[in-house]
Amino acid sequence: MTVNGAEDVLLVHGGTPLEGEIRVRGAKNLVPKAMVAALLGSEPSRLGNVPDIRDVRVVRGLLQLHGVTVRPGDEPGELVLDPTHVESANVADIDAHAGSSRIPILFCGPLLHRLGHAFIPGLGGCDIGGRPIDFHFDVLRQFGATIEKRADGQYLEAPQRLRGTKIKLPYPSVGTTEQVLLTAVLAEGVTELSNAAVEPEIEDLICVLQKMGAIIAMDTDRTIRITGVDKLGGYNHRALPDRLEAASWASAALATEGNIYVRGAQQRSMMTFLNTYRKVGGAFEIDDQGIRFWHPGGQLKSIALETDVHPGFQTDWQQPLVVALTQATGLSIVHETVYESRLGFTSALNQMGAHIQLYRECLGGSHCRFGQRNFLHSAVVSGPTRLQGADLVIPDLRGGFSYLIAALAAQGTSRVHGIGLINRGYENFMDKLVELGAKVELPGKALG
Numbered sequence: 300m301t302v303n304g305a306e307d308v309l310l311v312h313g314g315t316p317l318e319g320e321i322r323v324r325g326a327k328n329l330v331p332k333a334m335v336a337a338l339l340g341s342e343p344s345r346l347g348n349v350p351d352i353r354d355v356r357v358v359r360g361l362l363q364l365h366g367v368t369v370r371p372g373d374e375p376g377e378l379v380l381d382p383t384h385v386e387s388a389n390v391a392d393i394d395a396h397a398g399s400s401r402i403p404i405l406f407c408g409p410l411l412h413r414l415g416h417a418f419i420p421g422l423g424g425c426d427i428g429g430r431p432i433d434f435h436f437d438v439l440r441q442f443g444a445t446i447e448k449r450a451d452g453q454y455l456e457a458p459q460r461l462r463g464t465k466i467k468l469p470y471p472s473v474g475t476t477e478q479v480l481l482t483a484v485l486a487e488g489v490t491e492l493s494n495a496a497v498e499p500e501i502e503d504l505i506c507v508l509q510k511m512g513a514i515i516a517m518d519t520d521r522t523i524r525i526t527g528v529d530k531l532g533g534y535n536h537r538a539l540p541d542r543l544e545a546a547s548w549a550s551a552a553l554a555t556e557g558n559i560y561v562r563g564a565q566q567r568s569m570m571t572f573l574n575t576y577r578k579v580g581g582a583f584e585i586d587d588q589g590i591r592f593w594h595p596g597g598q599l600k601s602i603a604l605e606t607d608v609h610p611g612f613q614t615d616w617q618q619p620l621v622v623a624l625t626q627a628t629g630l631s632i633v634h635e636t637v638y639e640s641r642l643g644f645t646s647a648l649n650q651m652g653a654h655i656q657l658y659r660e661c662l663g664g665s666h667c668r669f670g671q672r673n674f675l676h677s678a679v680v681s682g683p684t685r686l687q688g689a690d691l692v693i694p695d696l697r698g699g700f701s702y703l704i705a706a707l708a709a710q711g712t713s714r715v716h717g718i719g720l721i722n723r724g725y726e727n728f729m730d731k732l733v734e735l736g737a738k739v740e741l742p743g744k745a746l747g
C-alpha cells in the first residue's frame with residue numbers, strides 16, 4: 300500500500316513536544332451514517348462539516364452505486380446527496396467494498412424501504428474484538444425482514460412494508476441502535492427500543508432524522524420511541540465535531556509535553572474525557588471555538604479507568620490515553636469493557652520501554668461481559684517510563700494513532716508501518732503533525 304505515492308511507512312523522530320493548532324471536523328462516527336440517512340429521503344439532503352477520511356469515501360462510493368448523486372455543496376466540506384433515483388446496484392460492484400468499514404450494515408433498513416431488498420457485503424472496521432452483527436439481524440427480523448447468508452455476503456428481503464416492533468437490546472450497541480433508527484422511521488407503527496445506546500453521535504443522527512420528518516422520542520432510561528411515518532424529506536445539517544479525534548490530539552499533547560489548540564473540539568460531548576484528563580494532571584481551557592490541551596509541567600498522576608457506553612469513558616479514547624499513562628507516576632488501571640481485545644496494542648508499547656501488564660480479570664471494581672471468559676481486557680500501567688523509538692506495525696485505527704503518539708514521545712527514531720489505516724478516521728493527519736512541529740518523514744517524499 301502507498302500513501303500519497305510513497306511507501307506506507309512513516310519515520311518519526313521523537314522527543315519534540317507537539318505545539319500549535321489543528322482543526323477537527325465532523326465525526327467519523329456520525330458523518331457516514333448521516334449520509335446513509337439521506338437514502339431515506341424523497342428530496343436531496345445537505346451535510347456540512349464532512350471530513351475527508353476513508354470511511355466517508357467508502358459510503359460515498361456505496362451510495363453512488365445505488366444511484367444516489369453525491370456532489371460537493373457551496374461551502375468547503377459540504378456534500379449534497381440526491382436520492383431521487385435510488386436503484387439496485389450490481390452485487391459484484393458492491394462486493395468491491397467488502398471489508399472496507401462497518402457502515403454497509405446500516406444500508407439494510409433504507410434499502411429495504413426503498414427497494415424491498417438489499418445486499419450487504421462483508422464488513423470491515425477495527426480488529427479489536429469479534430465484532431459480531433447478530434443484534435443487527437435479530438432486530439431486522441423483528442421488523443419483518445428475511446435474511447439469507449451466502450458466501451459473498453447477506454441478502455435481505457422485505458416481502459411487505461416493515462412493521463414497528465418492541466425491541467430490547469442485550470447490550471447498548473451503537474450500530475444496532477442506529478440500525479433500529481434508520482429502519483423504524485419509515486416502518487409501519489411504533490417501535491420501542493430499550494437498552495439503546497445514547498452516544499452523542501446517535502443523538503446527532505436523531506437530529507438529522509427529525510429534520511427529515513421523523514418522529515423520535517428519547518427517554519432518560521435508554522428507551523427510544525419511534526413513530527413511523529410514510530415519507531421523509533431531505534435535511535440540512537452540520538455534523539457534530541469528532542470528539543474521538545479531539546481526544547487523540549489531547550492525549551498527544553499530554554504524552555509529548557506539548558500544547559495543542561483543537562479548533563472545533565466541543566466540551567459537551569467530551570465531559571467524561573475532560574474529567575479524566577484533569578485527574579491525570581493534564582490542563583485544558585475551553586472557549587467557543589475549541590479546546591486548548593497542554594501538559595502543565597510536573598508529574599502526571601496515575602488513575603483507574605474503565606471504558607463504557609456513553610456517558611461513560613468512550614472506548615475509542617482509551618488507546619491514545621494509555622500512551623500518556625505510561626508517563627504518569629505510579630500504577631494506572633485500565634478496564635476495557637466494550638471490546639474484548641482492545642489492549643493488544645500495548646505489547647508494542649512495552650517493546651518501546653513501557654511497563655504494561657495485561658490481565659484476564661476485571662480490574663478496577665466492576666464486572667463486565669468479559670470477566671471469566673479468558674480475554675486479556677484489563678491492564679496495569681506502571682510509570683513513568685522512558686520510551687525508545689522502535690519498528691511499529693499499526694494494528695487498528697486508534698492503536699495506530701497511539702503508536703504515532705508513542706513514537707513522537709519517544710527518544711530516537713521509529714518506523715511506523717501501515718500508516719494508511721489512520722486515514723480511515725483522521726483527516727490530513729500528516730499535515731496536522733507537521734503543523735504541530737512533529738519531525739516526521741515519508742521515506743522518498745518531503746512533508747510540509
Ligand SMILES: CC(=O)N[C@H]1[C@@H](OP(=O)(O)OP(=O)(O)OC[C@H]2O[C@@H](n3ccc(=O)[nH]c3=O)[C@H](O)[C@@H]2O)O[C@H](CO)[C@@H](O)[C@@H]1O
Pocket residue numbers: 327328329401402428429430431432433434435470471472473474475496498613614615637638639
Ligand atoms: C463506525 C462506528 O460508529 N464505530 C463505533 C461504534 O462501533 P459499533 O457500532 O460496531 O459498536 P457497538 O456499540 O455495536 O459494539 C459494542 C459491543 O457490542 C457487541 N455487539 C455489537 C453488535 C452486535 O450485533 N453484537 C454484539 O455482540 C460488540 O462486539 C461490542 O462488544 O461504536 C463503538 C462503541 O462506542 C465505537 O468503538 C466505534 O468507533
Ligand SMILES: C=C(OP(=O)(O)O)C(=O)O
Pocket residue numbers: 327400401423424425426427543615696697724
Ligand atoms: C473502532 C472504531 O471504529 P470502527 O467501528 O469504524 O472500526 C474507532 O473509530 O475507534
